[in-house]
Amino acid sequence: MENVLEIKNLCKKYDNFELKNITFNLPKGMIMGFIGENGAGKTTTIKAILDIIKSYSGEIKIFGLDNRKDDKDIKEDIGVVLDDMFFPEILTPNDISNTMKGIYKNWDSKMFNDYLKEFSLLPNKQIKTFSKGMRKKLEIATALSHHPKLLILDEPTSGLDPVARAEVIDIFQSFIEKDDCSILLSSHITTDLEHIADYIIFINNGEIVLSKTTNELLDKYGIVKCTEKEFKTINKNDYVKYKKTKYEYEVLVENKKDFKAKYNISVIDKITLDDLMVLMIKGEE
Template sequence: MTVLLEMENISKTFKRKHVLKNVTLDVPAGSIVGFVGDNGAGKSTTFKTILGLIKKDEGTVRLFGEEVHGQQPSMREQVGVVFDAINLPAELTIKQLNKVFVKMYSSWDQEGFDRLLETFHLPTDKKVKEFSRGMSMKLSVAVALSHNAKLLLLDEATGGLDPSSRKELLEELTRFVEENKGGILLSSHIMSDIEKIADHLVFIKDGEIILTEKREVIQNQYAIVEMNENDLSTVEPEHIVTSYKEKDAFVVLISDKRVVPDNVPVNELTLEDLSVFLARGEKK
């Protein structure tokens, strides 16, 4: 399987604070990787490190098999980027911006861009500064999808969108992966979006990856259970991902619910539950 993005043992320190600690992840072609963590966990710093906007202290970043050293304009067309903050010229209309994109990208897909403008209901004669946040995000995604990129880096791209617009956007992202065999690294606080389209999940906390797993494995095999110390002692340590103590019991994330003692209730696990739990739990 072709790997579009590889990050290996990436570390970064700002003012003596470790904001990234040995971050390792990859995005294979044909996959959508959900990148999950609270504000300040290190998601945006990870994105900026991939793009060379922030200089890493240690580790290796490879795009399409080639090691990245700082910003590399030659890879601009192969990577589509959407950040939470809008970076498009506020005084221009979409019609005016289109002329810029045609010159900027040798592989600009005019037909595809026009289709996305219609799908996302975006007015071509209105200045970007007059757009709502949701409209601006949809425009940014339309641009990212219209220059034949192989990899999309989407940092909170569904933020500010109503449910109908989010559905349209997620359908386009799925289409991109299926038709182009592209890859997506997608961060979002909206876990239902991640749950709908991501096939791999990466959870980050305090700059450190604490869990990497296939979504279906998490949904089918993992469990969050509450048990006493005696019950916990019967579970092999290799099956305990993380835990925290609450009053006289332990709340534990188990990687295989089949090893949970029969007397301990096992409830259905949602990604929302898992995200909240990992933000609170202590690393094993």
């Protein structure tokens, strides 16, 4: 499978934080979800991909091209939503459309207006009158309206209510329905990712701790809940992490089927990405 995005050994050092050897590939036509705590390095990675932060080491290739040398060609085909809004507040959506026409060769005013309608955003209202959710929708509409082949989205659903999130997720899925489009998106709202992401990359303290297909994670991983006595019978190699609560042990296992076959412990729950994150970060080895 062809990759639209290849990241190899990306490192970046700050005084109090370090990205360590971030390496992953995003295959064409797929959605990759990027999860991790606040400050884990998601946004830093995304900014490195977009060449917004400088002086990092490692190799980043987008559409097979170097992201620094060929950034003009690449940017034409990328749609971006960043966590912080970058439009001046006094502009209106119409102003944005006019500005973008000058920036992107493929800017599609009609498409942009259709999205505005779909999101019920008025084209001639100043952005400062927009709510947080409306601003997010405006950014998403902007990111999509120049026919990009790759969407890079940092927290695109934050600040949106469940209905708006469903709307936006639908739009993302329609976007990749066209064969050659792909999405990298970071989100705290992991249920969005559970549904639509093909791959999950989990980053913690600047390092990738898990990189798997979503199905592998959700169908295979499990949480065993047991008593201390039962916990003591479990071999150290058979679990990833565990957490002791007041009444029980929560144990993260990589393959619930194998575990069930080996141990006589009855409660094995399906995992959610939230559970996984908490246990991976807060659990003990």
